[in-house]
Amino acid sequence: MIPITAGARGRLLPVSLPMRYFGAAAAFQVLAWALLLASADAIVEFAGGLGPVFAALHLLTLGVLAVTAVGASLQMLPVATRQPVRSVAAAKWVWWLFTPGVLLFAAAAADYRPQLMAGGALAVLAALGVFAWLLFANLRAARGMPAIRAYGWAALLSLLGMLVLGMTVVTHYERGVALDRTAFALAHLLLASYGFMGLLALGFSCFMLPMFALAPPPSGRWASVTLALAVAALLVALVASFFGRHPPALALACLLGLAAAIAHVAMMERSLRSRLRPPLGAAFLLVRVSWGCLVASLLLGGGIALDWLPQRLVVLFGVLLVPGWLLTFLLAVLQKIIPFLASVHAGAAGRGPALVSSLTPERTLAAHRLLHLAALGLLVTGVITGLVAIVQAALALALAAAITFAAFFIFVLLRLRGTKGSADVLQPSN
Numbered sequence: 001m002i003p004i005t006a007g008a009r010g011r012l013l014p015v016s017l018p019m020r021y022f023g024a025a026a027a028f029q030v031l032a033w034a035l036l037l038a039s040a041d042a043i044v045e046f047a048g049g050l051g052p053v054f055a056a057l058h059l060l061t062l063g064v065l066a067v068t069a070v071g072a073s074l075q076m077l078p079v080a081t082r083q084p085v086r087s088v089a090a091a092k093w094v095w096w097l098f099t100p101g102v103l104l105f106a107a108a109a110a111d112y113r114p115q116l117m118a119g120g121a122l123a124v125l126a127a128l129g130v131f132a133w134l135l136f137a138n139l140r141a142a143r144g145m146p147a148i149r150a151y152g153w154a155a156l157l158s159l160l161g162m163l164v165l166g167m168t169v170v171t172h173y174e175r176g177v178a179l180d181r182t183a184f185a186l187a188h189l190l191l192a193s194y195g196f197m198g199l200l201a202l203g204f205s206c207f208m209l210p211m212f213a214l215a216p217p218p219s220g221r222w223a224s225v226t227l228a229l230a231v232a233a234l235l236v237a238l239v240a241s242f243f244g245r246h247p248p249a250l251a252l253a254c255l256l257g258l259a260a261a262i263a264h265v266a267m268m269e270r271s272l273r274s275r276l277r278p279p280l281g282a283a284f285l286l287v288r289v290s291w292g293c294l295v296a297s298l299l300l301g302g303g304i305a306l307d308w309l310p311q312r313l314v315v316l317f318g319v320l321l322v323p324g325w326l327l328t329f330l331l332a333v334l335q336k337i338i339p340f341l342a343s344v345h346a347g348a349a350g351r352g353p354a355l356v357s358s359l360t361p362e363r364t365l366a367a368h369r370l371l372h373l374a375a376l377g378l379l380v381t382g383v384i385t386g387l388v389a390i391v392q393a394a395l396a397l398a399l400a401a402a403i404t405f406a407a408f409f410i411f412v413l414l415r416l417r418g419t420k421g422s423a424d425v426l427q428p429s430n
Helices: 016-038 052-081 088-110 114-140 146-175 181-213 220-242 247-273 283-305 311-346 362-385 388-419
Strands: none
Touching (some): 016 052, 016 088, 016 311, 016 388, 052 088, 052 146, 052 181, 088 114, 114 146, 146 181, 181 247, 181 283, 181 311, 220 247, 283 311, 283 362, 311 388, 362 388
């Protein structure tokens, strides 16, 4: 099992720090779906380039996925690696740089203003650069859980590559620097989704899902095999991106990625079958839906690469990858992490921790799951059929789901505040 011991509690951050990241992610999700709803007619035919769809996509990837990945890593990785965050002050600065940077970047992209977009990109670059240093310092001094550390190192390298390629594309928009925009954009997408955020999702699954299910951690050997397959897939895809996007090479990358995904799912299901907590909870339904979307994205990507499927399904690939896999998994985990952290911190004033169930609004979360899954199903249907009306209905449901999730977050904050615990005593500030 992976319990939260007294030593692990000593490595928890002040509760206000991870919660500000999760709160920003909840707000950015509402903004992203609202912007997509306002530009629904442009989604089905979206092929890249600046504009509202590009801006909304980055509100989801940077504002929701990356912000949550940073916040969760800063809080949960020290528990797994037995090393505290190197600097709480630096972790706070990451948020203060990242949040306005994402807002400026998205607003400028939506308004077709690459010069202003560059300013937001620089703020995001600085924030993620500081986070990369914090992640490096933690992994270098880490003890235990070698497989999770390996996922962390691979995610860190992907993050650095993502930043370099992202700034190169921004420079192309701002100054007209000549480059193969399609190749750079594809490589940036791969490193951001399957690389940085995807590898963190796979790695943290090995730690957090067993913790919440009271199950043994998965085999370290199988976790290493899964990581090796995932990294091999990513490397093959990156090489193919810059050398003519050779269809067999891209298909090989999808095949390797598919093997990694299947191995990961099988490994996690085996671990969860040995759990001590019989009901997994409804959040694990979202986890399994996200796994299905991951597998589907790789199958679809391989079919498109080999021209077995029409190129217009590239948008469907993006839907399965971002809201399907990454966002659905993230929302499932946050439904567990947010009440869990609030429960631990609520007892910091000398009382025992509050029950997680008392901090979890089950009806609100049930409504959110229903809305999110309905939105995802309709969005897939709308993109396949090309019917804008279905896409609009899907986006309206997605916006409602995002607002419901924000209500869940606010509920937990209010309940935490009501405990009147001394929330920030668990770690001294730097």
